Amino acid sequence: MKEKEIQENMNKSIEATQRNFNTIRTGRANASLLDRVSVEYYGAETPIKSLATISTVDSQTISIQPFDISCLQAIEKSISMSDLGITPNNDGKVIRINVPPLTEERRKEFCKLASKYAEEGKVALRNIRRDAVDKEKKDEKDGLISIDELRDNQSEIQKITDKYIALIETKLSEKEKEILKV
Known part of the structure; x- marks a missing residue:
């Protein structure tokens, strides 16, 4: 044996x-929430963490800064369509996600x-x-x-x-x- x-x-x-x-929301902002979210990028499904820097600003906010600004819209769309129940805010350079209490x-x-x-x-x-x-x-x-x-x-x-x-x-x-x- x-x-x-x-x-x-x-x-x-x-x-x-x-x-x-780790992908399950707990009410606090956590970068691993986005681990299962993929983005259609140049015809291939790509994890967000491969396309952007993901960080937690505070206990309720996640910040996503894409390496390539052209994929900003695609990232925003993927997050909106995910089953996480969170809405991204796009300011043209960075996507911010306010994680509401559950x-x-x-x-x-x-x-x-x-x-x-x-x-x-x-x-x-x-x-x-x-x-x-x-x-x-x-x-x-x-x-x-x-x-x-x-x-x-x-x-x-x-x-x-x-x-x-x-x-x-x-x-x-x-x-x-x-x-x-x-």
Whole structure:
């Protein structure tokens, strides 16, 4: 059993889940809100962070300064059409986004979204577990390990999986607290 390989794959799933959590609005301005917004730029979908400098001015304002002024309109349009529920203000050189406080209804929607992301992360972890267990069963079938080693390895894989699922649960509860905090 390659315990290190299993943990590396599970860490990648945790990181992906955390990146998804970071794209959820919490009522405070955060540059990572725009990570999932892509802009049609010279015929290709391009992430905003590749086209502009994104910074938080204060707790309620995000500033976007494009490297190329010609893409200002496209960036503004992409932000307006995103599901973030924020409206960009374009002054000709810089786009400013005022992040309004979240309503109770919107906070609950974001909590559901966070739960969805957490569930996707758990499914990814379970798939990694399944692949590892299948490999162990194949090794046992091929005579590389005994049935006792197989049982021990499956138990160890399950313990690792449980640890990482608990980690996702912890991150989810932290994110929900952050979202629901007024």
